Amino acid sequence: MKILLVDDDQYLNQQLSKSLKAHNYVVDIATDGESGWNYIESFEYSLVILDIMLPKLNGIALCRKLRSHNYQMPVLLLTARDSCEDKVLGLDAGADDYLVKPIRAEELIARMRALLRRATISLPPVIHWGDLTLNPAKCEISYQKSVLPLTPKEYGLMELFIRSPYRVFSYDSIIEHLWSIEEPAADNTVRAHIKSLRNKLKDAGGDPKLIENVYGIGYRIKSLDDGSFSHQYSSLNRPPLSVDETVTEIWAKIKDKTIARVESIQAIAMANSQDLNDENNPRQYAYIEAHKLAGSLGTFGYGRGSEIARKIEYLLAGEQPLDTDKQTQIEKLTEDLLKELKKTPAKPQIKEMKKHPKTTVQSLLIVDHDTILGEQIIREAHSRGLEARLAPGVGIARAMMVEYQPSIILLELNFPKPEEDGLMLLEDIAYHHPEIPVVIFSRRSSFIDRLTVCRLGSRAFLQKPMSSHQIVEIVTGILNNNTITGTIIAINDDPQILELLExxxxxxxxEVKTLNTPRKFWQVLEISNPDLLIIDVEMPHYNGIDLCQVIRNEPRWRYxxxxxxxNHTDPETRAELFRAGADDFISKPVVGPELIARLFSRLHRSRLWRNIAEIDTLTGIENRYKSTEDINRLIRIAGRHKQPLCFxxxxxxxxxxxxxxxGHDTGDWVLHRFGEVLKKAFRQEDIVGRWGGEEFAVAMYGTYKQDAMKRLQKVLEEWRLEVLVPEDHIAFSVTFSGGVAQYPEDGHDLQLLYRVADANLDQAKQGGRNQIIG
Incomplete structure (x- = not known):
């Protein structure tokens, strides 16, 4: 655990730091109140030890500041004053305990242990995790009653994992918890300690894989199969009811079917069919069923059941008839599995997952004394369907936030009044409303300013001057990235896994589309245009590696x-998967939080890449390359299903x-506004793209030319009536002309359709513009 000691007595600091480190605490030292506050803002501490008589900011004032900013870690006050009034003053300021100097290290550490126990909701003095026992009072960890010879850092690692057994700790998180800023560590340092810790577990007769590496994320302690854990968790560590209830509900529906599957495996194995390579052979069915059970039972809390099913799968493999010994083993294993499935499943503790919020009108709060710029941003925000308000000062912003909680805040750092400071408001937002993203928009641009706002959780730093449509573009981009949506195709021959994924x-x-066979995969892929695939390795007809190779062989789907x-975690299988084109893998049984964390990480990166490679930055719609690709896809689908398409x-x-x-800035603003109008005017399944300059392309699937003309005419009427007011307040209107072609009557490919539509566009221009010709 990490402790902050704030005291200006350097000799005392050295002695206490030495004693605390000997008890495996990580200690940071500050010698005045302001430095102590800066440490607390920058790092996470389990406990703070404060002297009362401190330079710059005394301990009582610092304690009050901690509590006013909603810091909840325990605070222990040290002082040479022992009067009742001083003690009352300290405790009323928010301190949890009070110790009078001179102090004995043993008493200090005992009081710290008591405070830390209370801070973690009455954790028991001794914590058990399987064969491991953590004794915080003695700073010892035992494996099967044998004390492990751990260094302080190794003890700290094990304590971290055991106290948060279902959390995955990244390298940065481990370093922040176990190393002080005076002894910085790197990722290699963490890996070296993990390796040493695993070796000591192995020497004690334990499993070195007890410390698991969650690929691409970090480390955690291996979960228990029987769910036995004496640790009582706080509500923050309990699983969210929605996921827990969902898994329980699915298991209740499939439990009887699963038991029947096990019984059928047992019967088929006893019949001892001869040819495993015949896909219609019962033994082949039993082998596949055992494989599915091995991958899914652990997901529903039957970790041991997965292990038993995997043994059955291994025994059923091979081309030779089952001998008597194997039949006996399978019979015994299936009976064990049936007994296991009649037990209550273990319910692993999982971190809270946020549900997708309901769709509401998003709102922007602009905190800036430049009211002219603020009004320009408001107009731009309204044109995009974003509600916006302006607060010309920090005090007004605080008052507005009481009754109006915005979706995002655009904040200036500098204000004319010296008592108003954007950084102070940012601090308040970070501590009281961390869920609200903040974008900094200021003329200040020093590295210190950028670092400070990053530490306080700012999502972007924009430097003035910048046009209002660029600002709102960034703001809306951040809002859209807060809630990832998309389409996922899941391919798995196990219906239980598919149901759980949904x-x-x-x-x-x-949106999740499921397939229990890869045979229809390519057809569904083209129709769905997914954002991510989840595929199994072992499936009938085509395996996951085959699918990866086929997907990566098509330029459109390379990214x-x-x-x-x-089920396979050996290095050879991993290497083969990555060579075939997989981006990431998850070992079965599927763990919900890990799956969601990896999936959302991939979706975020995919969206970032697609925005860069496929979206026209000025208009916000698809560029020519991407829209051409999508229109060609729609033409293929229209041909396959005998449907019309208008271009x-x-x-x-x-x-x-x-x-x-x-001026060109105004011209860019008009293009941007026209792109927004087109996005809103057409359906999600239609394709809208900018093809260069002021030319745009639209493809409407399942639409005949007469209906397409009506839709475009309606867009034209609305656009010609729109009064455009750019930032220089000069109002004007713009019209457009259009040419339409229909598939397949005017052409069977995009090139022919373009020629006909372009000819009709020329005719519309020659006829006086401001019209649609088809």
Missing amino acids: ALLCPLGL LPILVLT AILDLDNFKDINDQY
Whole structure:
């Protein structure tokens, strides 16, 4: 655990630090109150030890500041004053305990242990995790009653893992918990301690894999199969009811079917069919069923059941008939498995997962004394359907936030009044409303400013000057990234896994399409245009490695994230998966929080790449490369299903005159606004893209030319009536012309359709513009 000691007595600091480190605490030292506050802002501490008589900011004031900013860690006050009034003053300031100097290290450490126990909701003095026992009073960890010879850092690692057994700790998190800033550590240092810890577990007769490496995330302690753990958790560590209830509900529905599957495996094994390579052979069915059970039972709390099923799968493999010994083993294993399934499943503790929020009008609070710029941003925000308000000062912003909680805040750091400081407001937001993203927009640009706002949780740092549409573009991008949505295709021959994936992911705002066979995969892939794939390695007809190779062989799908589920964690299989094109894999049984963390990480990266490679940054719609690719896909689907498709080319009228008269910045603003109008005007399944300059392309699937003309005419009427007011307040209107072609009557491919639509566009321009010709 990490302790902050704030005292200006250097000799006492040295002695206490030495004693605390000997008891495996990590200690940071500050010699004045302001430094202590800076440490607390920058790092996470389990406990703070404060002297009362401190320079710059005394211990009582610092304690009050801690509590006013909602810091909940225990605070122990040290002082040479022993009067009743001083003790009352300290405790009323928010301290948890009070110790009078001179102090004995033994008493200090005993009081610290008591405070830390209370801070973690009455954790028992001795904690058991399987064969491991953690005794905080003695700073000892035992394996099967044999004390492990651990260094202080190794003890700290084990204590960290045992106290939070279902949390995955990243390298940065481990370093922050176990190393002080005077002794910085690197990832290699953590790996070296993990290796040493595993070796000592092995020497004691334990499993070196008890410390698990969660690929790409960090380390955790291996979960228990029987769920036996004496640790009583706080509500923060309990599983969210939605996921827990979902898993329980699914198991209740499939329990009887699962037991029947085990019984059928037992019967088939006893019949001892001859040819395993015949896919219609009963023994082949039994082998596949055992494989599925090995991968899914652990997900529902039957870790030992997965192990038994894997042994059955191994015995059923091979081409030779089962001998008597194997039959006997399978019979015994299936009986054990049936007994196991009649037990109550273990319910692993999992971290809280947020549900996808309901759709509401998003709002922006602008905190800036520049009211002219603020009004420009408000107009731009309203044009995008974003509610916005302006607070010209920090005090007004605080008052507005009481009754109006925004979705995002745009904050200036500098204000004319010296008592108003944007950084102070940012501190308040970080501590009291950390869920609200904050974008800094200021002329200040020093590295210290950027580092400070990053530490306080700012999501972006924008430097003035910048146009209002660029600002709102960034703001809306951050809002959209707060809630990832998308389409996922899951392919698995185990219906239980598919049902679980749907139950876990759909409440998070994701659309999940499931396939129990890869035979229809390519057809579904083209129709769905997914954001991510979840595939199993072992499936009938085509395995996961085959699918990865086929997907990566198609240029369009080379960057589609692929998450692989597998029973095989050996290095050879991993290497083969990555060579085939997989991005990540999860070992079965599937653990909900790990799956969601990996999946959302991949979706975030995929969205970032797609925005860079496929979206026109000025208009916010697809660029020519991406829209051409998608239109060709729609044409193939239309041909397959005998459906019509209309293709249109749109061109803003007299656009060169706008650039010449108002300037290119205004011209860019018009293009941006037109892109927004087109996005709102067409369906999600339609394709809208910018093809260069002021030319745009639209493809409407399942639409005949007459209906397409009506839709485009309606867009034109709305656009010509829109009064455009850029930042220089000069109002004007713009029209556009369009040409339409229909598949397959006007052409069987995009090139032919473009020629017909472009000819109709020329006719519309020659006829006076401001019209649609088809």
